[in-house]
Amino acid sequence: MSVRHYVLAATDGFIELPTSPDLPPVGTERRKVYVFGFVGGLFKVNNKVINEDLNWTNPSNWPKFKDLIGTATIPSPMVWGETGDRVYITLINLGMPTAGIMDAHTVHMHGAHVATQLDGFPESSFGVPMWMDFDKAPPVATYLFDTEHPGTYMYHCHVEASEHVQMGMYGALVVYPSMKSLELVGIRKLCNGSWVYKGKLQDHISETATNRNFAYNDIRSYFNKEYIMLLSDIDTRWHDSVQTGGNFNPIDFKPDFWLVNGRAFPDTLLPHPLTPIEGSNKDVSQLNYESYVHVKTGELFLLRMINMGYQVVPWHIHGWHFAVIGKDANPSPFLKISETLGLHAHEGLERGFTATIGSGETFDLLIEAEDKRPQYRNYIVNGQDCISSLCNQMHKIKNIDPNVIANIPTEPVNINNIDTVNYVDICDEPSTVNDNFFPQFYPMHNHDDYKATNNGVYPGGQLTYIQTDAPEQKCEKKNHGSCPENYCILGI
Incomplete structure (x- = not known):
């Protein structure tokens, strides 16, 4: 059990949204939008200080807090803990000076089991007033969240929520199982790194896995990688009205930009500015807001879908069918049912290719x-049923109009040197390189397809990619005649 203490400061700022489907430097025209948000992050874990600059009790830090005014972005910092942790969030209100707004603010931990006084709903509890004098300590409130249940949550300001949530005051909140809670249901990691469930070895679980490779206290919730997909929508007229002191009526809400983790396509393909640098302290962030999903063939990956927008999102994933293993921080009842019935893998779970959120x-x-190499190879590379291979067909199309063959950015996309892959080029590579059809790129997007636009310009909005690479080459030592040799076998 740990005590995790976050410090969040409410303020305003600006984001820039793309107005064309082109990546920089081509897509340089941007729409500047006024927003509210929280800045800050993890202050300390137990008695270990992670970021001394967030210590609001130290007068030498007060000028640093003042410098944070006007730096808000969307979304707000990630908050996470493990089952049994006590998560504290101290809220400081820096105000919204750009618009001259002095509103109080709160933190509502959406879905948390907390007392009314900690709920962040000001009509039944309280708000935190603006810090007016930076020569004196700020007024603060510290919220407590006991992490009773693992799962995917969110947090947001609940003061005049119709406006403050639209303006961007929200972030992701995730609770993982602990090693102790996993052991209580029979999931244990042995000293040699192997994992067992009720005494049975689990070969599919990596020796490097931790309790944070499980979504719930259930063996079937194991994953190799995870991604947050925090969905929201923006009506720029509303934001402009708040900035200029107008009188926008919320019932006139009509969004013109749709966001994934605070960004619209094609920015969703770029590295996220809130992601910590590689090698930074693991306590700073277990998760990040990267929206470009990059996995290897054979991996299990978890999408933590969060809808902070004001509209229903039919989230559609190309190429794959997902299993719904949880909703609103509750494990799917089908997890236990499928285990009781003795079903394999994720049989018996609610499955689909579109989740209505x-x-x-x-x-x-x-x-x-x-x-899926056997299926892909037959048609894409070899051809079948007397039909020419797709590679040959694309070569013919390229000769007619090369512009219709996609150049798709690969991860990580570097603005100064954007790496792209062209499917015709992949077809020209020898089969020993990547089996001719890797990497694969699968879009996922809001299937209200007009919301995959930026103010009506397609493609844009709530759209991003899943990149799947070829299986890793694994080497085996085999006897070949009288001489032992190493053979690398793809995906074996």
């Missing part, structure tokens, strides 16, 4: 990047 809902979608 209402405002304020979360879904945990688990996807296996299945090895």
Whole structure:
């Protein structure tokens, strides 16, 4: 059990949204939008200080807090803990000086089991007033969240929520199982790194896995990688009105930008500015807001879907069918049912290719990047049923109009040197390189397809990619005649 203490400061700022489907430097025209948000992050874990600059009790830090005014972005910092942790969030109100707004603010931990006084709903509890004099300590409130249940949550300001949530005051909140809670249901990690469930070895679980490779206290919730997909929508007229002191009526809400983790396509393909640098302290962030999903064939990956927008999102994933393993921080009842019935893998679970996510809902979608090489190879590379291979067909199309063959950015996308892959080029590579059809790129997007635009310009909005790479080459030592040799076998 740990005590995790976060410090969040409410302020305003600006984001820039793309107005064309082109990546920089081509897509340089941007729409500047005024927003509210929280800045800050993890202050300390137990008695270990992670970021001394967030110590609001130290007068030498008060000028640093003042410098944070006007730096808000969307989304707000990630908050996470493990089952049994006590998570504290201290809120400081820096105000919204750009618009001259002096509103109080709160933190509502959406879905948490907390007392009314900690709920952040000001009509039944309280708000935190603005810090007016930076020569004196700020007024603060510290919220407590006992992490009773693992799952995907969110947090947001609940003061005049119709406006403050639209303006961007929200972030992701995730609770993982602990090693202790896993052991209580029979999931244990042995000293040699192997994992067992009720005494049975689990070969599919990596020796490097931790309790944070499980979404719930259930063996079937194991994943190799995870991604937050925090969905929201923006009506720029509303934001402009708040900035200029107008009188926008919320019932006139009509969004013109749709966001994934605070960004619209094609920015969703770029590295996220809130992701900590590689090698930074693991306590700073277990998760990040990267929206470009990059996995290897054979991996299990978890999409933590969060809808903070005001519209229902039919989230559609190309190429894969997902298993719904949880909703609103509750494990799917089908997890236990399928185990009781003795079903394999994720048989018996609710499955689909489109998840309809209402405002304020979360879904945990688990996807296996299945090895589909046999199916892909026959048609894409070899051809079948007297039909020419897709590679040959694309070569003919390229000769007619090369512009219709996609150049798709690969991860990580570097603005100064954007790496792209062209499917015709892949077809020209020898089969020993990557089996001719890797990497694969699968879009996922809001299937209200007009919301995959930026103010009506397609493609844009709530759209991003899943990149799947070829299976890893694994080497085996075999006897070949009288001489032992090493053979690398793809995906074996």
